[in-house]
Structure formats: C-alpha cells, structure tokens
Amino acid sequence: MTKTNQKIPVGWSVKKLGEIGTFVSGGTPDTEKPEYWNGDIVWLTPSEITKLKTRFVSDSERKITKLGLKNSSAVLLPKNSLIICTRATVGDCCINTKEVSTNQGFKNLIPNNNCVDFLYYLISIHKNDLIRRACGSTFLEISKHDIEKLKYVFPPLVEQEKIAEILSCWDEGIEKLSALIEKKKLQKKALMQKLLTAKIRLPGFTDPWSVKKLGEIGTFVSGGTPDTEKPEYWNGDIVWLTPSEITKLKTRFVSDSERKITKLGLKNSSAVLLPKNSLIICTRATVGDCCINTKEVSTNQGFKNLIPNNNCVDFLYYLISIHKNDLIRRACGSTFLEISKHDIEKLKYVFPPL
Numbered sequence: 001m002t003k004t005n006q007k008i009p010v011g012w013s014v015k016k017l018g019e020i021g022t023f024v025s026g027g028t029p030d031t032e033k034p035e036y037w038n039g040d041i042v043w044l045t046p047s048e049i050t051k052l053k054t055r056f057v058s059d060s061e062r063k064i065t066k067l068g069l070k071n072s073s074a075v076l077l078p079k080n081s082l083i084i085c086t087r088a089t090v091g092d093c094c095i096n097t098k099e100v101s102t103n104q105g106f107k108n109l110i111p112n113n114n115c116v117d118f119l120y121y122l123i124s125i126h127k128n129d130l131i132r133r134a135c136g137s138t139f140l141e142i143s144k145h146d147i148e149k150l151k152y153v154f155p156p157l158v159e160q161e162k163i164a165e166i167l168s169c170w171d172e173g174i175e176k177l178s179a180l181i182e183k184k185k186l187q188k189k190a191l192m193q194k195l196l197t198a199k200i201r202l203p204g205f206t207d208p209w210s211v212k213k214l215g216e217i218g219t220f221v222s223g224g225t226p227d228t229e230k231p232e233y234w235n236g237d238i239v240w241l242t243p244s245e246i247t248k249l250k251t252r253f254v255s256d257s258e259r260k261i262t263k264l265g266l267k268n269s270s271a272v273l274l275p276k277n278s279l280i281i282c283t284r285a286t287v288g289d290c291c292i293n294t295k296e297v298s299t300n301q302g303f304k305n306l307i308p309n310n311n312c313v314d315f316l317y318y319l320i321s322i323h324k325n326d327l328i329r330r331a332c333g334s335t336f337l338e339i340s341k342h343d344i345e346k347l348k349y350v351f352p353p354l
Helices: 046-050 066-070 116-125 127-133 144-149 157-196 243-247 263-267 313-322 324-330 341-346
Strands: 013-016 021-025 037-044 062-064 082-084 093-096 107-111 151-154 210-213 218-222 234-241 259-261 279-281 290-293 304-308 348-351
Touching: 021 144, 037 046, 037 066, 082 116, 093 116, 107 116, 116 127, 116 157, 127 144, 157 313, 218 341, 234 243, 234 263, 279 313, 290 313, 304 313, 313 324, 324 341
Parallel strands: none
Antiparallel strands: 013 151, 021 107, 037 062, 082 093, 082 107, 210 348, 218 304, 234 259, 279 290, 279 304
C-alpha cells in the first residue's frame, strides 16, 4: 500500500481501490442441476488464472447456461474488467477480453474511468498487499471489504495509459521470447530422441552400440534422513537434497540445498556422501527428475543415485531425461509413486562407446 509520507507527483492522487471501480463477487450454480451447466457463458476458477501465459482471458474449462447464471450469485462481467483471485491463489489477476463470469474465489473489479491494463500491473506489483490482508484456516481469502480499502497512488488516465503501454510492450517481448524458447525445447527433445537411440549417428562414429542394464553401468546408492529430533545432526555443511529441490532446478546441475546435515548426521543415518559427477535421480513422488552434482552431496530416501563407472555422466543425464516415462511406468505405490532400486537397475538401454 502507498505510504502516507510518500511524495506524490503533481497530478497523482491517493485513492482506495473501492473508489476507482465496483467490486463484484462470483458464484457457482448448483452442480446437481445439469440445466445450469454446459452452456456458452465462460465461468472461471482461480486455478485457470494461475495457468495463464498472458494477462488476458477469454475462455474457461467449464461453462454455464443463462439459467445457471440467473439462479446463482455468479455475475456476467463486462469486457475489460479486472479478474482478481481472492481465495487460495490470492492476488493473481487477468483481464477478460469478452463477457465472463467467475466462481466465488474472485473479487472482480469493473473500473470507472481508469485504464484496466494499468490496474492489472498495479495489482500484480502489489500482490503481497492482498496476501497480507488475507486470512483463513483452510485457505487464505481476502474479503471484499478489505480489498476495497487498499490505497494506492493513481496518475491521470492519460498517464495510466502510457505506463500500461510501455509495460505491455515488455510483456509482448517476453511472450515472444517464451514461445521461441518452447520451440527450441521441442527441437532439442526431437534431437535427443534421435541421438540417444542411434537413429542418427554423428559424423566419424561407426563403432557398434551395446545393450546394457542401468545396473551394469554404475552403482546405485539410496539416500536417508538423519533423526530430525537430534539438532546435532542438522545445520552442518553437507548438502542434503530432497526431490522437490530437484524439480525446481533451472539447469542440470546442483551444488546446494535448503537444509544441510552434519558429519554426525551423515554417520548416524542411511544418507551417503556421493562423489562429484554422480547422477542424482528422484525415484519417489517426482519420479525420473534428475541432475548432476558439481560437489559432494547427500540426499534423502527419495532418490536412487547413480555413481557411474566409465560412462559420461552428462550422456546418462540426457538418457534418463528422455526415458523418464520408463521409470514412471515401473513405479508403484498408493500414497506416492516410487520405483525400487531393483527395478531401476533392470532397465535396459543402448549405449555408445565412451
């Protein structure tokens, strides 16, 4: 929120969000009445907003009928309203390019004489204000009363439009770059499929490939967790990885962890110190995600880590990545999927000479 002692430019003014437009909640038609559903009115849920790649929305997974709209608290919002999530994913927002409705997880803003694109960027940059105002035990939610009270500085309409125009240009550039990156990823995946299965060979290489089990090309080592009730086992200097940390990596390499263990913790648990350039493989929950450690590390029991023999660890990383579904198919479990050491060792692939 705008601080009261903040210097405000000439022509700008402090206003509550409730003063710059009308907030409208959403609603859900009775799901037991089929006549309320499968119509042609867009009906948005918060999870759909978080998946958007742009700031605009025009469609939804489910739609409602005019009868469903009439017999619920859902409201038909005019084009260029600001759709704001106020439950669970608090603060996520977008702009509708056609008339839409939403469920009750929103407090949607129909602006008065204000630029909706400017309001989108304003709410986006101040998302944490909404989260701080939210409360709830099952999920966070901010009330209509509380969101209306939030205060910010607003420039005149002409300046709002110019600010939004500049930020929109940046968004368009980012979207084009993201599309290019996705295209390059698909090209890389296609190349991996061909190179790693010998469908194409690189110039100068004619030696035969051989079929081997993963258990033959290195040693698989499981991880472990020191007793969490013993503080002397924790806050040391030994990297200790969990599967969720691997899924968040932006590269194929890992060198640090959120939590670290001590030498005593390592000694008194089934955790193992893995040498540099091992292949760290998630075999529980996020099965098949993998990376290469650039320093000695340990992991919890959600891994079966491969210490290669005379094999290129980078090659093995790409091999496991392209065959991730093989590990998933071998995994089982009711609480979470997991592949055993025995099953991962039996997987067979073709290997070129080093």
